[in-house]
Amino acid sequence: MQFRKVDSRFPDFGVNKKQEINRLIYEISKKEKILPEKIFNSLGSDNFEAVKKELLKRRFPYASLNDKAARPYLPKLDLDPKNSFNKNKSKFTPRKIFIEKSAGTAHLKNNFKAFFPEAEFAEIESLKKFIRDNKKPGIAGYNKRRDTIFLTNEKYDFFKKCPCTKGAAGCGYHIFNLGFGCIFDCTYCYLQEYNNVPGLIFPLNIGRFFDEFKRYKKPGMRIGTGEFSDSLMLDHITEYSPAIIEFFRGHKDATFEFKTKSSNIDNLLRAKHGGNIVASWSLNPQEIINKNEFFTADLSERLASAEKCAKRGYKIGFHFDPVIYFKGWEREYNMVIDLLFSKIKPGEIAWISMGTFRFKPELKSIIENRFPENEILDQELLLGYDNKLRYPYGLRLEIYKFLLGEFKKHSKKLPIYLCMEEISMRQDLR
Ligand code: SF4
Known part of the structure; x- marks a missing residue:
């Protein structure tokens, strides 16, 4: 252009x-x-x-005055209307379901058959070979990813240490790598850039993950499934959560987190947990959800789900991540926090994380193409200490100070941590 x-x-x-x-x-x-x-x-x-x-x-008026270290990122303008995302396609109806040959007769296959009777089922040698033999999905392919499911037999990639970001104060989190891809569509989602699979992946062999976990585990470990997917988006089909909750009853020295933007909690409400399960929700003002978190549950639905889980004795987590800066942000985030504490008592909270909007530069053009009307890129996002695009340091500091002040009005003892922030930010917030 x-x-x-x-x-x-x-x-x-x-x-x-x-x-x-x-x-x-x-x-x-x-x-x-x-x-x-x-x-x-x-x-x-x-x-x-x-x-x-x-x-x-x-x-960049703020950065010009206040943040000389921030660098602009000005790539070529490359917009193709064919890449734009269709927000009217909210219903999740995959058309093709591929099953890895080695997956055998796992019962989960039947669940997918029952839920998606119209879908065409086909066996493939392996997902690895499928990816090798087909061209990379690209932006248009990412838009179509919900049409295709891969049911796999995971053999190697069971857990990862959360990679965090270079130079940040890490939180020691681990990823339980049970699947990849999401049925929701958030404008800011990093999977849009990270993904190289033309569909969503669901491993059928959860038992193998549990066997491997016994070797991987370290006492006090925090681990969860919500990094490369939404933990509960299709839990009524995958039935991962009952198996995980049952398994972790035998591993009380580790804490497992389901992280979601859904209200798909029926399995959690039915399960008998061992007190080491955290059900957590990412929160944003409803205005941000409407414009950026397509197909997800509303704020009120997320908090109602959190309340139900708290009543069942689960510890609850909240992720203010990404915090989006926009006109009127203080009032809106203040309302979210007040609403949260009208449903959840401070003592029921396992942790709250905070992280302002940041992303790899490569994602910028993808967001522009998929969501040409987005407003999130209109704010001042410049290359920061880790070469990701972020708000200027002073603005981030102001945002965190404000949120911490709001949290403190409800309790001074909340376990709050920063996600992917530079070490000096933690010091400046003391
Ligand atoms: S819910 Fe999470 S994983 Fe899913 S699209 Fe949104 S940011 Fe990505």
Whole structure:
């Protein structure tokens, strides 16, 4: 995408310079909801450095004044309307279900057959071979991923240490790698960039995970399934949670977390747990959910589910992650926190995490293509200490201070931690 006026007004600028000016004009025009022409007409110079400086100041006013270390990321504008996401397709109805040959006769297969009788079932040699033989999904392929399911027989990749981010204060979390991909569609989801599978993966051999866990486990470990998927989105079909809860009754020195944006908790309510299970929800103001967390449960449904789980004796976790900065954010996040504590007592909370919106630069163009009307990219997101795009340091500090203040109004003893933040942030919040 090129604004023709850039070419005619700055014919001597090289390709990269034109690309940067194009990108800045596009972002300013989108953010300020004005035509690009108006921005052109307001430019006071024809010198590249001066034009860029003027545009950067307008695009990133906070960072220009307060965060000299932050760097802009201005990739080529590459928008294709064919890549845009269809939010009307909320019903999850996979058309093709592939089963790895070595998966045998696991009963979970039957559950998928019962729930999706219209789907076509086919056996494949292995998912690895399938990926090798088919082309990478790309953005359009990601949009179609919900059409395809892979039922697999996991052999190697059972657990991982949460990779966190370079230079951050880690929280020691572990990932129980039971499946990959999500039926929800959050504008900010990092899986959009991370994914290389043209569908959703559900391992059929959960028993093998349990065998391997006995070797992997360390006392005091926190582990969960919500990193590469939503822990409960299809729990009524996979029936993972009853098996996990039962298994962890025998491993009380570890804590297992189900992390979700759903209200799919019936299996949790039925199960007899051993006190070491945390049911947790990611929370955001309803306005952010409406615009960014498609097909997920509403805020009130998430909190009602949390309340029911707390009544069944589960410890409850909350993830304010990603916190999104927008006009009126204080009031909206304040309402979320007040609502949370109207349902859940401080003593029922296992942990609360906080992390502001951040992402790898490669995700920017994917979000722009899939969600051209998004507002989350309009804020000041610049390359930070770990080369991810983030809000400027001072703004993040302000957000965390505000949230901590709101939490403290309800209890001073809440276990709160920061997710993927630099070490100095923790010190500055003391
Ligand atoms: S619920 Fe989580 S995994 Fe699913 S799309 Fe949203 S961010 Fe991604």
